[in-house]
Amino acid sequence: MITQELKDQLVSIVGTRFYLDSNNERYAYSYDATPLYQSMPDAVIVPGTTEEVAQILKLANEYRIPIIPRGSGTNLAGGTVPVEGGIVLHLSRFNQIYEIDRENFTATLGPGVVTSELHQAVEAQGLFYPPDPGSMHISTMGGNMAQCAGGMRGLKYGVTKDYIMGLEYVLPSGEILRCGGKNVKDVAGYDMTRLMVGSEGTLGIITEMTVKLLPLPETKRTLIAYYSNLLDAARTVEKTITSKIIPATMEFMDQATMRVVDDFVKLGLPLEMKSMLLIEQDGTEQEVDRDIEQIAEIARAQGAKIVEVAQTPQEGERLMVARRSALAALSRLRPTTILEDATVPRSKLAEIVEEIERIADKYQLQMCTFGHAGDGNLHPTCMTDERDTEEIKRVEQAFEEIFLAAIRMGGTITGEHGVGMAKMDYLGLKVGEAGLDLMKRLKAAFDPNGIMNPGKMFANSDRRRVVVKQ
């Protein structure tokens, strides 16, 4: 509860315009992109400076009010749902790029900068920030950092954590701290930067970040291959990499996804095929041509029935349309679309896809699988209807089996979407009881009163399922 007295103090920090607590205003911050989760905050604050953030946190800490940091609310783990009420801290005003340092290959920016705006700004100078989550035109860099977002270029270039060099962050105590910086080498103490990355807003608020940049690759080319079974596609992925070629992108779609996509965009895909791979390579023209030709050969040798190589960038774009429209096509089928991101070692790709098919069958659900084949990061996606309580229960059980299967194959419950609320009951499966315990103690060191994004990451009861009220 925010008392009138506390409200007055908060308003005096940010002004009335940026303190919002009417019914409609709060309601609009009661959800994020995760289906099925919703809960009302007590207020929404849109701070403008680090100093304001520090003052707000200090007060909230004193009054034990939960703080839920929020970027654009596109996460898929229920990470910004104010499950215990409190204050949603919307960081959209921290949207400036302060510096692009061409000598050190870094950019320094506020956490509210939208990912693709950073792309544009650095690419205009011939530089490159590789992480490209599917949500990049909407998601913020702060959200990417706090979730350690991945993307299509993950295979060759890594994910957000590989690019965060330094941070400014605020603790619940109101202390403003800095870690890392522009140094390529820096081993002074624990690596706090790495710890903050992927912390899902449970440790502190990031108010500034310095990211690593690369030179922008000269060119890129695309290839598409269709297979009459899953194994050949999976083997193409493996063989490509063992031949020491690391493509920028290796995307996979199963037959169910292909059917839905083709029905929606009418691309004339060969629907009798069981799976398809979309592969993109970037680099110098010479390297790219050589790699793409070699990959085409590998694909054919592994039994690809059809291999198409784009001759121009425009044609490459056309080929990528199928993958880009996957989510759109799937989401039109039924009212509710639930997308997961179980991840396995590359070598288990075919096995997990088959397992997902079997599980979908067992629970009589409509599921399609697509995703980042090169990273073993798949998106089994279930089309359902949130009003059908009985079906949602089956969805739950099916996903639980998929998580367990992934773990069994040496994989993980989430490759890039994070734990949040959606997967907190499964975190123990991956990190073990002792691991959970250490993580909780770490959190207590940062946030002794538990005000930072409470009810996320760690299940606070022995409740196993979170989605459906029993």
Next chain:
Amino acid sequence: MNNLLKPNQATPVCDTDKMELVSKGSLSKFDMNEILNCMHCGFCLPACPTYRQMGMEFASPRGRIALMKGVAKEELAVDAEFEHHMNLCLGCRACETACPAGVPYGSLVETAREMVEDQKRDSAKPSVMKTVVFDKLFKNPQRFKQLGTALWAAQSVGLQTLADKTGLIKVLPRPMAEMQKAVDKIASPIARKKREPVMKSGQANALKIGFFSGCIMDVMFFETNQATASLLQKAGCDVLFVQEQVCCGALHAHAGEKDGAIELAKRNIEAFEQAEVDFIVNNAGGCGSALKEYHHWFHDQPEWQQRAMNFVAKMRDANELLAELPPLTFSKRIEAKVTYQDSCHLAHGQGVRNQPRQLIQRIPGVEYIEMNDADSCCGSAGIYNITNYEMSMDILDDKMKQVEQTKAHYIVTTNPGCLLQMKNGIIRAGLQGKMEAMHVMDLLARAL
């Protein structure tokens, strides 16, 4: 306030039972399937001009849909705050173009506004929108011609008199004062009376076009309508000004006055049936998009729905039809840089994007320059620049920065509202004399 989702609930899940109940029942006018189609992905956020201005979730399409869902689930009331948030939306439908899930946002927001109006009727308290649009300004669409005469008379004697005579200045001081500066000299009643009811192409087997002249368009931009008709005539069509037509009803529909809108639609359908034309053509994106959606207005009247479908099948925007007909031959050159501002209801509503650009580029001498974010709303949005003046001007000023970058001599658009807004924008940006705002049809006619 009825049961809002409470924080501190042990299990923060959506209340599926309640939703089922609402979607079955008749508690709200919303189609729950359409609302649930929104998966909260946020793809629409960067496309939304009001979100870009304010950066707050409730000023975004996703936020507004969530508020509607709240109303549908009876977790939010249809109250003044809800009305405010629904009215802050431009209705530009850029979010529909951006949405991967195909959420019909335009019809959802119309339903929301309809519910606001219903609520007001019940409580006998008129909404802002209704006061401004229907009581003060447009009381009756038929009065447009009279208003036109009043405006013409006032322009002839001076703006001050206009302000006094019409009393408009008292209701809407700043927006109207600014708009007046932007309004061109309008055609005299005599000129308007002299219009030929039919313009023949003189060709055998000519296409017969029923011209939908539009109420605002025909008063404020009479010459543009004449120019459009001449272009069609030159392209080999017989153009008929159908006399019995009335206002398209778009403003009514957007403001939640659905019953009034449906009445107008029926009269138009009848008028054009009797005229027996091959195509119905108009040149205002906003009206066109409503005219092409008439069949959605008659879900519970099958006979009218069929008649509406026949009407819709014949509807074309003038750009659309001219781009299909054999190319016009131009006799004059226009040595100028030209850029194009999409009309939201033409681009996002009707998917007509290339045709006006093609037509402009066919004019000899023209150097066409594409503007950044050309399909992002200019802030005019029907009467938005009157009801939400400040936001509208913020959006316009941002737009003018993009316009200025093109260094164009002509900023061309295809809707009366946008045209007025751009004219006003030129004044606000201090570009008078350097740049002129113009309707596509006028530019084309100038080169004939």
